[in-house]
Amino acid sequence: MQHLSAQSYSGLELDNFSGINSLTFNPANVVDSRFRADINIATVGSTITTDYFGINLSNLIDNPDGFDFDEDSQTFPSQANNLYLNLDVLGPSFMFNLAPKHALGITTRVRAFMNVNRINGSLYETLSEDDAFDNDINIDMENLNGTIHAWTEAGLTYGMVLYDGKNHFLKGGITLKYLQGAGAVFFNSDRIQGNYDAAGDTITANGDLTYGQTLDDTNDENDEFKFGSGSSGFAADFGLMYEYRPNLGDIKMDSTSLKGHNQYRFKLGLSLQDMGKLSYENVNVEEYVISGTVSADDFEEDFQQGLEDNYDQTSTVQNVDLQLPTTLRYMADYRINRNLYLGLSGVLSLNDDTSPLSNRRLNYMSIVPRYESRLFSLYTNLSVMEYSDFIWGAGFRFCLLTVGSGSIISNLITDDSRAADVYAGVKIPILQSRYSKETKQLRKEERRKAKAERQKRKAIEKMDK
Template identity: 45%
Template sequence: MKYTKLLSFSVLLFTLNLSYGQSYVGHSVDNYSGVQGVIYNPSSIVGSNLRADVNLLSASVFGGSDYFGINLSDIMSSDGGFDFEEDSEKFPSNANNFFFNVDVLGPSFMFNINKKNSIGLVTRVRANMNINHINGELYEAVVDDFDVNDDFNFDSKNLNGTIHAWSEIGLAYGRILIEKPNHVLKGGVTLKYLQGAGSAFMSSPGLQGQFSANSETLVTQGNFNYGTSQDFDADDLDFSNLTSGVGVDIGFTYQWYKEKINNNFPIHENPYKLKVGVSITDIGSISYDEAKVSRYNLDASASTANYEEDIEEFLDNNYLGVETTETAKIKLPTALHLLVDYRLSKKWFVSAQADLSMVKDNSELNTSVINTATIAPRLETKWFSFYAPLSFRQYGDVSFGGGFRLGPLTIGSGSVFTNLLSDSSKTTDVYVGLKIPIYR
């Protein structure tokens, strides 16, 4: 896959998530979330309010950029005439970022072996994309085939980007480690067998230069690298030729009971007053042998007059480059998740969550989550729950959304209200799930 696809693919993905963006914001902390809760904290599998849970199909997509700002009401009122490139508000900087992730949760289940032990099996198909620290004016010029009218300078430090698609099968186990009259500690782990469908990646430790619109000349200094795993094509993902890897999720949950109804009852029959959870997900990587990597010295000037949407050809024609075959080790988007959940009354809760990337911002061959803090009140009963999450997201975006669980169906978004009301939303998400919950 050429470098130009890594740029244009980000536009395609961002456009896609405006229509189909999804994430389990607010739902993952529900005591009836079942398998969806396990993928965030494996310890939630034990002591659950569910006897068992069978996920049929759930989908989650989350994405955005600090380069684009979208007015969703303009899109809805445009009758299909909205031009994403022309009509969206733009915030170009020297270090713009794009991010996107899709998570399809396939047939999965969890059930309680006994009072203190639970197991589950989780199947997922996932794809992540990150482009970090790209100059916004350079990005726009490349996407527009350098058909721009203004001169600009750029100086991008630690430019990097990765697209990665993979599937996984996880075996989850949870156990009640400590059970006292007012205290319960649970632990859980998910061991994951990974199958990589491929990756594309780029990087430049320092890329600077100038573009002259009048002379159609691009002057650059620095180095640029890009590569793909063998036969990878983001436009046609192939899950028939997979590469193996391993991953791990680990988590713990502490529950405090102001006053238990009966110490002999299972913990799900004794409503907790306070719950605190911590987990680390996506520890691991997938290695791709025979990846094609091209490295270019960009200390030169080049004419953009005949540029025609092919950066690989443009690089080959204007710069010195070397192609090598290497092993590319793509790390998973490792993240730390923190949760504090407080019961206000029998059915009302308020939770505070933090999702923090454990991947360094300038790391190559990595994808990552964006740092997010969420406060979410919720109404929770056996058959119905409602969530109203307020999130503070990386790149200065504040999102407010809502979602509900009605028996086997879950639908929601962590940003639906701000997407509808804001003149310039930078992130968006929606989620949907269908399952067979088996209540106690």
């Protein structure tokens, strides 16, 4: 099976100079960074994923007549297709050092997730055909669920150096987040089974369906997502980062004098993210018991009205908890030389796709070779993601600007693109000095002695001649 899939911020999450952006991957990155301070103006990343269809993006770009969905896409229906959408906006944020082994960060974010799981794509494909209702149709869906949720975050990150030995370095961090809900729509069904009878134009089905929304649908003007909609909550991220720091040859000073340099041969990172939930009060929840035979005409104009007119319904007002996309992130990075690195990063979702009232990230793993310097980084990612085959992307950071996509290269070289993502950001970095005043003075003295030694050798050679 082929799929459309993608990931946000691929490559950027390993860059040692990503600064304030790296706090969203592992809060331990706030301390012992390459920055005295880092200020984010705005960073936006978005990802869309579905295993139902793939798009020929080269035709989309080259065709002057526009995109033809039938000709420029392929569908891959199954009994359990999925859809994923993620939008992440890091707003005005900053981090700074409190002391050599302590640092603080403050972040603001707007986030939105859409997870629709286990839709019967084969049924949808059948219903999309022009002569669909000329034949009998089998209906079978199991563990269908979907959650659309948007919220804002204000986060406070604290990090500290836990251990700084001769060759080993360990730091940790925590982010505490205050959440403000914008709204949510959700639905789920354990199972719906039945069939459509073409001769009688009737639907016979048995099962259940629950639908709810935090939005006010009594007035069309209010039926929209609104930040500050009355829901709030708290969440937390935790992270650890270990570095192995042998003598690398090009770095010979003590660690306190080299805050502007990467000092590791390799490092390992682990973080637990989005531990928490948002609670909504007075949510309208509709529960339907689907049973019996009804006319198909009742669902042609208004599906929800057809449910209400034909099946037993229970309407309640409830308090609903929506689970955040709790995630385990891991990374490893090997320093080949001063500017060349080979990294690995990945995500494991801790929320199951059969769980209603929750969002989840997709599992993925990426290998990321990169060139990295203080002002410029260039990286490419080779990735495998849940619902997906291999995808290939690239990105760069130059001074204030960061731009990339985890799927841009595979988009350009494949006939049925399975990825769609992009990220871009602008920030103001205030880098650490390469060396402390004491180290600069020491290096100056070493250069003076070396120069004097060279002059002495030249004088001896001149006398010998």
